[in-house]
Amino acid sequence: xxxxxxxxxxxxxxxxxxxxxxxxxxxxxxxxxxxxxxxxxxxxxxxxxxxxxxxxxxxxxxxxxxxxxxxxxxxxxxxxxxxxxxxxxxxxxxxxxxxxxxxxxxxxxxxxxxxxxxxxxxxxxxxxxxxxxxxxxxxxxxxxxxxxxxxxxxxxxxxxxxxxxxxxxxxxxxxxxxxxxxxxxxxxxxxxxxxxxxxxxxxxxxxxxxxxxxxxxxxxxxxxxxxxxxxxxxxxxxxxxxxxxxxxxxxxxxxxxxxxxxxxxxxxxxxxxxxxxxxxxxxxxxxxxxxxxxxxxxxxxxxxxxxxxxxxxxxxxxxxxxxxxxxxxxxxxxxxxxxxxxxxxxxxxxxxxxxxxxxxxxxxxxxxxxxxxxxxxxxxxxxxxxxxxxxxxxxxxxxxxxxxxxxxxxxxxxxxxxxxxxxxxxxxxxxxxxxxxxxxxxxxxxxxxxxxxxxxxxxxxxxxxxxxxxxxxxxxxxxxxxxxxxxxxxxxx
Numbered sequence: 001x002x003x004x005x006x007x008x009x010x011x012x013x014x015x016x017x018x019x020x021x022x023x024x025x026x027x028x029x030x031x032x033x034x035x036x037x038x039x040x041x042x043x044x045x046x047x048x049x050x051x052x053x054x055x056x057x058x059x060x061x062x063x064x065x066x067x068x069x070x071x072x073x074x075x076x077x078x079x080x081x082x083x084x085x086x087x088x089x090x091x092x093x094x095x096x097x098x099x100x101x102x103x104x105x106x107x108x109x110x111x112x113x114x115x116x117x118x119x120x121x122x123x124x125x126x127x128x129x130x131x132x133x134x135x136x137x138x139x140x141x142x143x144x145x146x147x148x149x150x151x152x153x154x155x156x157x158x159x160x161x162x163x164x165x166x167x168x169x170x171x172x173x174x175x176x177x178x179x180x181x182x183x184x185x186x187x188x189x190x191x192x193x194x195x196x197x198x199x200x201x202x203x204x205x206x207x208x209x210x211x212x213x214x215x216x217x218x219x220x221x222x223x224x225x226x227x228x229x230x231x232x233x234x235x236x237x238x239x240x241x242x243x244x245x246x247x248x249x250x251x252x253x254x255x256x257x258x259x260x261x262x263x264x265x266x267x268x269x270x271x272x273x274x275x276x277x278x279x280x281x282x283x284x285x286x287x288x289x290x291x292x293x294x295x296x297x298x299x300x301x302x303x304x305x306x307x308x309x310x311x312x313x314x315x316x317x318x319x320x321x322x323x324x325x326x327x328x329x330x331x332x333x334x335x336x337x338x339x340x341x342x343x344x345x346x347x348x349x350x351x352x353x354x355x356x357x358x359x360x361x362x363x364x365x366x367x368x369x370x371x372x373x374x375x376x377x378x379x380x381x382x383x384x385x386x387x388x389x390x391x392x393x394x395x396x397x398x399x400x401x402x403x404x405x406x407x408x409x410x411x412x413x414x415x416x417x418x419x420x421x422x423x424x425x426x427x428x429x430x431x432x433x434x435x436x437x438x439x440x441x442x443x444x445x446x447x448x449x450x451x452x453x454x455x456x457x458x459x460x461x462x463x464x465x466x467x468x469x470x471x472x473x474x475x476x477x478x479x480x481x482x483x484x485x486x487x488x489x490x491x492x493x
Contacts, residue, residue, distance in 0.1 A: 029381065061140055068480050112183045149226075161213075163211075163257065200337060201340070203252045274289070291357040318410075342434075344389075346384060359372030366455060369453045389430070394429060465487075
């Protein structure tokens, strides 16, 4: 009965915050930036009026940059469906116990803030998060025809990614100004900003700007140009490809860590792109272009941080005992930060990614312009432990950290009176208690609109210069809303 009541309380606590699968996630997978590269030879063909088969090599080089645009959606993704969180200790200003009160999101004790009940310290604050990503880089695409109707291509990007959660803390009511010995024997901290970057917390940290620069994977393609679709007014080419990982993997040291490329996953792809003549105008022609591309990214091993199924959002930050020996300790030194235990080596399987792109292009004697629309779809990641889970760890009680555990409490409520002593069973965390979805990026759909304008080199019509911009958006926060701009040079030779 005691356990049933406790689980009922947990359900009530979760109802107001966990309204969807896209909250309290510990990892966000950002789709790599893709500058439109679809019109491999259309512009050159039109300029030279030589039909669809040129037998020319094609090189495209672009510089791009952009930023995310909806920080509130990203904040809800990482936090508890909210953009602000309230932090308190277990006592109000009068010293009255408020452990079952619903007005706070975070129990400060879990983060090594000194809230010793005997001195009635009344730490409180409000956390505000405004996540933002900025990026810039250069991309390259080289296409070479061979054996009459075949072609091969290589594509890659050099990218710099800058992630910043913009965590701010306001309305601070100070805890003990003098540092005490706290979790793992580390000194206590004065506020949540310091708590997220303190020594001893090895994973799930928040500490200013995080950056990463690198090659965002290498894509190799081989395609075929069927004779029946290789005409002056129509073109279509199917292709196959592989994605060779050159980017970095998740390490889980910091929340919202920057990832270059597809997270170190090897992948395969199939696709087709084509163009057909829509109409002729007095000053040029209008073409419709399309691209359908399917990718499958295979499993690799990364570090991810998991919540617990029955303890709600951010339960990975609960104070824990690493094993029975730690639980038998007599001081707060025996406690460990939950992220140190709930961060594990895992197998990550991203699965399917797909893009459907359609655009219209005007091609004139001197100028060209394109307006396009793309739908991006992705499968939700699957996360599984690489190694077996050792059933040793347990959630420490807030009211008595020396000998008891409390498997019922959440990050915001200590649920006093539900502590379990050593003689009772069901104390340790089992693999079945782990919420692997909290460490996986969910599936979703996003959309992009883009436009570009370009001009031919007056002396060399095989050279085209272009400037463009795109805006990506999603109906939920599983995709990152962002803007991107680019300049591009296309040379055929």
